Amino acid sequence: MANTRLRTATLGATAAAALLALTACSSSGNTTASSSATASTPAAGSASASASPAITGKVIVFAAASLKNTFTQFGKEFEAAHPGTTVTFNFGGSDTLAASIVSGAPADVFASASTATMATVTKAGDNAAAPVNFAKNSLEIAVVPGNPKGITTLQQLSSSSVKVALCAKTVPCGAAAVKALAAAKVTVTPVTYEQDVTSALTKVELKEVDAALVYRTDVQGSKGKVVGVDFPAAQQAVTSYPIAPLTHATNSAAAAAFTAFVLSAPAEQELAAAGFQAP
Amino acid sequence: MTGRHLPADDVISSAPTRRGRPWRRRRAGAVPVALLLPAVVGLAFLVLPLVGLLVRAPWSGMGSVLGDGTVWPALRLSLITATAATAVSLLLGVPMAWLLARTEFPGRSLLRTLVTVPLVMPPVVGGVALLLVFGRNGLVGRWLDSAFGITLPFTTAGVVVAEAFVAMPFLVLSVEGALRGADSRYEEAAATLGASRFTAFRRVTLPLVAPGIAAGSVLAWARALGEFGATITFAGNFPGTTQTMPLAVYLALQDDPATAIALSLVLLVVSVLVLVGLRGRWTGGPA
Numbered sequence: 238m239a240n241t242r243l244r245t246a247t248l249g250a251t252a253a254a255a256l257l258a259l260t261a262c263s264s265s266g267n268t269t270a271s272s273s274a275t276a277s278t279p280a281a282g283s284a285s286a287s288a289s290p291a292i293t294g295k296v297i298v299f300a301a302a303s304l305k306n307t308f309t310q311f312g313k314e315f316e317a318a319h320p321g322t323t324v325t326f327n328f329g330g331s332d333t334l335a336a337s338i339v340s341g342a343p344a345d346v347f348a349s350a351s352t353a354t355m356a357t358v359t360k361a362g363d364n365a366a367a368p369v370n371f372a373k374n375s376l377e378i379a380v381v382p383g384n385p386k387g388i389t390t391l392q393q394l395s396s397s398s399v400k401v402a403l404c405a406k407t408v409p410c411g412a413a414a415v416k417a418l419a420a421a422k423v424t425v426t427p428v429t430y431e432q433d434v435t436s437a438l439t440k441v442e443l444k445e446v447d448a449a450l451v452y453r454t455d456v457q458g459s460k461g462k463v464v465g466v467d468f469p470a471a472q473q474a475v476t477s478y479p480i481a482p483l484t485h486a487t488n489s490a491a492a493a494a495f496t497a498f499v500l501s502a503p504a505e506q507e508l509a510a511a512g513f514q515a516p
Numbered sequence: 517m518t519g520r521h522l523p524a525d526d527v528i529s530s531a532p533t534r535r536g537r538p539w540r541r542r543r544a545g546a547v548p549v550a551l552l553l554p555a556v557v558g559l560a561f562l563v564l565p566l567v568g569l570l571v572r573a574p575w576s577g578m579g580s581v582l583g584d585g586t587v588w589p590a591l592r593l594s595l596i597t598a599t600a601a602t603a604v605s606l607l608l609g610v611p612m613a614w615l616l617a618r619t620e621f622p623g624r625s626l627l628r629t630l631v632t633v634p635l636v637m638p639p640v641v642g643g644v645a646l647l648l649v650f651g652r653n654g655l656v657g658r659w660l661d662s663a664f665g666i667t668l669p670f671t672t673a674g675v676v677v678a679e680a681f682v683a684m685p686f687l688v689l690s691v692e693g694a695l696r697g698a699d700s701r702y703e704e705a706a707a708t709l710g711a712s713r714f715t716a717f718r719r720v721t722l723p724l725v726a727p728g729i730a731a732g733s734v735l736a737w738a739r740a741l742g743e744f745g746a747t748i749t750f751a752g753n754f755p756g757t758t759q760t761m762p763l764a765v766y767l768a769l770q771d772d773p774a775t776a777i778a779l780s781l782v783l784l785v786v787s788v789l790v791l792v793g794l795r796g797r798w799t800g801g802p803a
Contacts, residue, residue: 330770332770332771333769333770336769336770336773400670402752405753405767405770407767407768407770407771407772408770427754428669428670428752428754429670429751429752429753429754429758430752430753430754430755430759430767431748431752431753432748432753432766432767436748436749439644440752443647443648443651443653444651444652444653445647445651445652445653445669445670
């Protein structure tokens, strides 16, 4: 079963790679061509980015939905630091984004909410530089302000009187939830497996469910609409956020510069303020 | 549409047998290129994505996908909920269409516009709107919960509600169109013969617009079967109770595109079979 899945997944990836080879007008072997084209590692990239003032044009950043608030801010700051640039974002589930990048979606930078989804892109040969982790995130129990059900532990979520929303196992927040619940040896039967963390959060905000397992940053980003309850097992399911410029970037200089910007110290401070932990 | 429900005068001239071939007459003359070319391009445009699915389908892994245990509950749920949503649409939509087509009242055109709102609304927005009304804390949902202990979100009934919401306008619009096209003099004749308006509706109007109702039902059913956004937003996603095929396909797409393609094919094959089967039986059109 796992074997077939892997096989079919590779099959899909190869087919997608073939498709890319067709669409991209670059001649031979995109992987080798790209690695030589962008000879700079992200660290070197940051140095050259600040040195060369020639960064201009459009940068398209595909970023995990949980990065929306911080990255929107980053976009504004980047545009201010490099006049003449415009940063366009596509926020979504990391897997969806990875799938669309692998199938040839026009993207310059990919910031994922899991190393696994980034690996799909790396495997397809779409990363122009090795991915670098720029933040970490962990889960919290999101409840409405006032915590009407009095939820203080993960164990309480297994009660049948508590309606719980979890992310689907195929999306990073769901995978993290599975890991955390396993670590805590708690079995939770949710009423729904949500397609992404935002939908799970919305279900809490609208009081359709009593609790959801979401990222700390989502709780922080909700601006008081939900409050978070910490639980020890969350530390067993920490997610890393990698970022990488992409092979098919139409604007590879700006892509490298934006990647370097996200990895810079001021950006890290902003990430910390949004509830992310240092990588 | 084919006219065989009407005791029309051309029956005498056109068909020696009732199911004869009056249409052959219409085929006289060559097909104009100006019509043929766009038609063929349009057909290719609609069919090519299906070809894409067939080409990319993981035929060797098909068995393991079908034996996975997520397919059948999802497919069963999809068929049941789409059919239930069509039934709800028929029950509420046909009278609504009649009201729109056969009565005069102030604000009727506004009402017709309102009926089409779910068509233009992105389904996810529709789902949120449904939550705000029928959710546990919704305008109506709160009352349903406290009075009857009924909560719709995260239940199969919730799936039906979401699907009916997006599918009903298709039925209402087709039936209304059929009613406008039908000659109201038959109803007037029934009235002069003493039939009440409801009897005339039941005995004269309904049979008259049956093909329109059938076509509308098929449209509504197909729309309900493919419904994704409103369903996942309003009813959530839980295997067996609210995870319909489109939801299963979407979530499979997240980590395993090959499985998603296989699931899509299953849904397509089943829906095409059902639609072909229905076309021959109900609408009387050439299958």
